[in-house]
Structure formats: structure tokens, C-alpha cells
Amino acid sequence: MPPRTSSPAGSEGRADTAAADCAPLRIAVLADSDTRWKWGALTARRLSTASEAGATGRPVEISGLLLRGRATPTPRQLAEVGEVGVEAGRVREVTAVEFLHTVRDEAYDVVVLALVGGAVQAMIHGLAALDLPRRPVVVTGYVGVVYEKLADGLLLRHGADVVLANSRHDAARFHAVYEGVGADASSVTEAALPFLGGEPHRAQEGRDTVVFAAQPSVPASRADRTYLLRRLVEHARLHPGREVLLKLRSKPGEHTTHIEELPYQRLAERIPGGLPPNFRLVYGHMGEVLDRTDLLVTVSSTAALESLHRRIPTAILSDLGVREALGNHHFIGSGLITSWDHLDGGLRPEPDEEWLAGQGVAADGTYGAAYDTARVRVAALLAGPLPRLAPYYTPATAPGYLPGILARYHLGPDGHPLPGAVTPRETGRVRGAVRETVRNAARGAYRHGVQRVAPVIRRMGEL
Numbered sequence: 001m002p003p004r005t006s007s008p009a010g011s012e013g014r015a016d017t018a019a020a021d022c023a024p025l026r027i028a029v030l031a032d033s034d035t036r037w038k039w040g041a042l043t044a045r046r047l048s049t050a051s052e053a054g055a056t057g058r059p060v061e062i063s064g065l066l067l068r069g070r071a072t073p074t075p076r077q078l079a080e081v082g083e084v085g086v087e088a089g090r091v092r093e094v095t096a097v098e099f100l101h102t103v104r105d106e107a108y109d110v111v112v113l114a115l116v117g118g119a120v121q122a123m124i125h126g127l128a129a130l131d132l133p134r135r136p137v138v139v140t141g142y143v144g145v146v147y148e149k150l151a152d153g154l155l156l157r158h159g160a161d162v163v164l165a166n167s168r169h170d171a172a173r174f175h176a177v178y179e180g181v182g183a184d185a186s187s188v189t190e191a192a193l194p195f196l197g198g199e200p201h202r203a204q205e206g207r208d209t210v211v212f213a214a215q216p217s218v219p220a221s222r223a224d225r226t227y228l229l230r231r232l233v234e235h236a237r238l239h240p241g242r243e244v245l246l247k248l249r250s251k252p253g254e255h256t257t258h259i260e261e262l263p264y265q266r267l268a269e270r271i272p273g274g275l276p277p278n279f280r281l282v283y284g285h286m287g288e289v290l291d292r293t294d295l296l297v298t299v300s301s302t303a304a305l306e307s308l309h310r311r312i313p314t315a316i317l318s319d320l321g322v323r324e325a326l327g328n329h330h331f332i333g334s335g336l337i338t339s340w341d342h343l344d345g346g347l348r349p350e351p352d353e354e355w356l357a358g359q360g361v362a363a364d365g366t367y368g369a370a371y372d373t374a375r376v377r378v379a380a381l382l383a384g385p386l387p388r389l390a391p392y393y394t395p396a397t398a399p400g401y402l403p404g405i406l407a408r409y410h411l412g413p414d415g416h417p418l419p420g421a422v423t424p425r426e427t428g429r430v431r432g433a434v435r436e437t438v439r440n441a442a443r444g445a446y447r448h449g450v451q452r453v454a455p456v457i458r459r460m461g462e463l
Contacts, residue, residue, distance in 0.1 A: 025058045025382075028106070028136070029086070030065045030099055030123065031114040034073035035249075037066065039143040040114025041086050042194035043164065046371040047110070047139065047378050063108075064091030065099055067119060096409035097417045100126045103136065109382060113140040117149075117156030121393060121402070122409040124159040128389040129415030137161050137381045138389065144193065144302030146170055147327035151177050156405070159391025161381055163187045164374060167360030183392040189377055192360040192370035193305060198287050201312040203294065209243040210235065211293045213286075213303035214264055216249055218327055222262050224320055228299070229267050231319065231340040236279040238344055244279045247289050247303070295348065300327030304336070309361040313348040334359075 027044045031037035041064060048060040064086045066072050072093060094102065096119070103111060111127070113120045120140050127135060140157050141164030154177045157163050165171035171190040178185035212232050219225055229246070236244035246264060268275060282289060286303055290296070296307035297315045307314045316331040319339050323329060331337055335352040356363055362370055393402045395413045403413045410421035 023058065024061045025110070026106070026108045027060065027062045027110040027112065028065055028103065028108045029062060029112045029114060030067055030094075032067040032069055032072070032116060032119060034078065036114040036116075036143050037064065037073055037078065038195060039141070039193075040112045043114070043139070043141065044086075044110070044112050046191075046194045047112075047375055049371070049375075062086045062090065063106075065102065066091065066093045067099065067115060068093050068095050095421075096122060096126065096411065097421045099123065100130060100417070103127060104130050104132065107134070108136040110378065111136045111138050113138065113160065114143070115140070117153040118405045119409060120160065121156040121391060122406050122411055124389055124391050125402075125406055125415035126409070126411050126417075127415075128159075128391075129411075135386055135389070137378055137386065139164065139378070141191075142166060142170075145300065145305070145327060145330050146173070147300065147330045148324065154178065155181070155183070155392050158183055158187070158393070159389050160187055161386070162189050162374060162377055164189055164191045165360075166191065166193050167358060169358040170360070178392075181392065184390075189374045190360075191374045192362055192367060193302070194371075195287070196306055196309040196362065196367055198290060198306075198310050201294070201310050207243075207292065208239075208241065208294055209245065209292050210239075210295045210297060211245045211247050211289060213247050213296060213298040213301040214249060215299060215301050217261075218299050218301075219320055220261070222267075225262050225264065226267055227319070228317070229264055229271065232297075233271055233275060233279055235340065235344055236276045240276070240278055242278060244276075245289065245293075246279070246281045247286070248281055248283055295343075297343065300330060304331070305359065305361050308351060308356060308359075309363055309367070311363055314351065315343055315347075315349050 025048055027048060029037070029040040029044050031040045041062065044062050045060075048062075078091065100123070113123055115123065124138065127138065138160040139162040140160040141162075142153070144166070146153070146166075150173060154163075154174055158178065163174060165174050165188055168190055171188055174188040175185045178188065212228070219228070232244060232246060236242070246268075248264060265281060268281065286306060290303075290307060290310060290312060293307065293312055295313045295315065296304060297317065298304050299317050299320070304314050304316060314336055315338050316328050316334065316336045317339065318328070318337050320326060322332065322337060328337065333352060334355045336349045338347055338349050360370070393405075395402060406413060406415065407418070410418050412418050
């Protein structure tokens with residue numbers, strides 16, 4: 001923010017208040033994948049939306065920053081995320097150090113860290129090292145179902161002013177983890193997934209559409225992914241009057257939040273007899289696909305929560321077991337766990353209402369108030385002096401863990417950039433083009449290694 005100038009006695013407080021009321025609320029979203037960008041941008045929008053609770057009444061400016069890495073979303077992925085309320089011209093790619101310099105120079109009011117846990121921790125230490133006279137409020141959270149690395153991911157997010165929990169169930173778990181290690185748990189704030197919405201499901205005469213929501217890394221093996229694809233194709237053949245869609249997250253070569261070594265598109269090319277005419281591979285915004293869905297099937301995708309929010313019949317597959325490695329153990333007690341055999345026979349699972357109430361899907365119509373508590377907390381933080389960022393992990397509490405995390409983002413143990421990590425913001429056009437070419441080539445090589453070379457090496461190791 002620009003420095004305040006002195007004003008006549010008695011009018012200074014009123015002038016400052018009026019200026020604060022009129023100045024835009026400036027929010028920066030830093031994301032490292034397409035899904036986290038969607039979560040971060042929509043979270044920023046939810047937090048800044050005027051409501052009876054925590055309304056600021058100020059205009060809002062949201063800037064998008066994409067953390068450079070293996071999963072940096074492509075323009076196509078950004079477009080497919082759908083409307084998130086951020087202009088394309090306000091989205092740009094940065095390194096971790098460039099992000100910190102941007103925060104230092106731009107004086108944001110709020111920063112939303114939509115990142116993997118290690119990156120969140122690094123940015124918290126980097127922001128603390130800036131030692132700004134007025135720092136932004138730091139908000140973070142999870143993009144979906146938290147079914148693995150609960151303690152690891154949560155402690156890496158500790159230190160943010162607000163750690164959003166997507167449900168009452170998650171909020172209780174988050175509190176337990178922080179309090180269990182003696183960390184301050186006051187940052188944990190119950191909300192909901194920011195991308196829930198759409199019209200409630202209504203059956204339409206003549207429409208019968210089954211959608212399988214694929215996941216990039218669940219399951220991981222070729223045999224398991226081939227099995228799921230085969231059963232989906234068989235379901236389409238068993239029901240020729242039914243439209244069967246395989247909803248894909250990315251095209252081959254693109255990366256999402258998780259690495260996809262074996263794209264279903266490649267496996268579909270090898271289906272004996274080819275794909276039936278009522279079976280299609282689809283991309284696009286999940287909400288638009290759900291608009292025409294009559295049954296959503298998945299292993300453990302967050303799409304199940306979007307579907308349940310709209311009261312669309314939803315099935316969680318048990319065919320490969322109910323296991324922590326698959327994430328479908330999260331749905332124990334939901335009433336939704338079933339198998340392809342039962343779905344082929346016409347079963348439509350009925351969700352357990354008590355389970356639903358604890359999962360933040362707000363199918364009861366309370367979603368409009370889901371962010372009220374978070375808005376109030378952010379508004380209170382903006383109104384008062386902010387304490388120094390104090391993450392649980394420090395060089396004293398985690399000397400064998402923290403330095404390695406910070407080094408991945410070119411930060412030293414004290415949170416300051418390592419020597420050589422600082423890149424001038426303005427560079428020559430030719431040098432910039434060369435760097436962009438090298439980065440694109442490196443990403444292409446990495447993706448080729450993940451999707452082509454790594455599976456071959458793994459199979460050789462199993463011989």
C-alpha cells in the first residue's frame with residue numbers, strides 16, 4: 001500500500017478509514033497445478049464475496065500467480081477450469097523467489113497459497129523473512145479429500161493465518177493434529193470446497209448418462225487402470241441405450257496435481273474390439289459434465305463430493321479393495337461403496353445423511369453460509385496488526401527436515417533466497433525466449449520420462 005501522509009488533527013483517523021474502505025482488497029493466488037489454481041482462485045472469490053458476515057464492501061482485485069514447476073497448468077487447462085473470476089491478463093508464471101519479490105513490491109492484502117505442503121511451508125518462511133511493515137493475511141488449505149499424509153501436509157501448512165478445512169470432519173482432524181504436537185490450532189477454520197455449485201439433479205426423460213471420474217494416480221498400476229477401463233466399456237456394452245462417459249483430467253503430456261504415468265487415452269487404444277458407440281472420452285469443466293450426469297462413478301475423486309452436493313446418484317468403487325492407498329477408505333460410512341457388478345445390475349447407492357452432514361457437501365442448502373466464518377476471520381485479521389508468521393517447523397524444531405524443503409524453492413534455512421536464486425524481473429526479450437524454450441523442453445522431457453520411460457523401467461524391475 002502507498003505510504004500514508006499526515007492529515008490535520010482529528011481528521012486523520014476518518015481519512016484513513018475512508019481510504020481503507022474505498023481501496024480495493026488486493027488478493028494474490030499462488031497455485032502450482034490446474035486443480036489448485038481452481039481451488040485457490042475460487043477460495044479468493046468466496047473469501048471476498050460480500051455477505052452479512054464479514055463483508056468488507058470493498059472492490060476486489062485478484063491476481064493469479066502460477067508457481068513454475070512440473071505441473072504448471074497450460075493455457076488449455078486454465079481455460080478448462082472454468083470461470084473463476086480472474087482475468088487472463090492477471091495470471092502469470094513465477095518462481096518462488098519472484099513470488100516473494102512480487103509480494104514485497106505489490107503490498108497485497110491477502111495471499112492464498114494453493115500449493116503442495118512443502119511449497120506452502122517454504123512460502124511462509126519466505127514471507128516471514130521479508131519482514132514487511134504490513135504483511136498480507138496468509139490463507140491456505142486442501143484442494144479436496146484429505147486421505148493421505150494428514151500429519152505431514154498439515155504441519156507443512158502450519159504458520160498460515162487461516163488453514164481452511166473443507167468440512168466439519170476435517171476441521172476436527174486438523175485441530176487434533178495441531179494440538180497433538182503442541183502447535184497453535186487457532187488458524188483452523190471450517191469452510192467447504194469452493195467449487196461446489198450447480199443445479200440439483202433432476203432426471204430427464206430419454207437421458208441416462210453414467211460418468212466415470214478418472215484420477216491421474218489412483219489407481220497407479222497398468223493392470224488396475226486397465227481393469228477399470230474394461231469394466232466401464234463392458235458397462236456401456238451391457239446398456240447400449242445409456243451414454244457412458246470417461247471424464248479425463250488432462251490430455252497426454254499435460255500434468256495435473258498428481259502425476260499420470262498411464263493415461264486412459266493410451267489404454268483405450270488397446271481395448272479389444274474398440275470402443276462401443278455409446279462410450280466417449282470427455283474433457284472440460286466438471287460442473288458442465290455433471291449437468292448431464294445421472295450416475296457418477298469413481299474410486300475416490302473429489303468429483304464425488306461435487307456430485308453429492310447436487311444430489312446426483314454417486315458410487316464409490318470397491319472392486320480394487322477399500323484401501324488407504326486408493327483413498328476410498330474416506331467414504332466408509334457413506335453408504336456409497338459398491339462394485340461394478342452391482343452397478344451393472346442397476347444399483348444406485350443412497351448416501352447416509354449423517355455422513356453427508358459432516359463432509360461439507362452442504363446438500364441441505366446451507367452452502368451459501370459455508371464461508372461466513374472464514375470471511376469474519378479474514379476481516380478481523382485485516383483490521384488489526386498481524387503477528388509475525390510463526391510456523392511449527394523451524395531450524396530448531398525440524399533441523400533435519402526444514403532446510404531441505406526450503407532449498408527446493410531456492411531458499412536458505414532463514415527463509416532468504418539462496419545466492420544465485422534472485423533473477424532480475426526485467427530481462428532481454430531474447431534471453432527470456434531462450435529460457436522459456438529451455439523450460440518447455442525440460443518439461444517435455446520430464447513428462448516423456450514419467451509416461452514412457454518410467455513404466456518400462458518399473459516393468460523391467462518386476463521381471
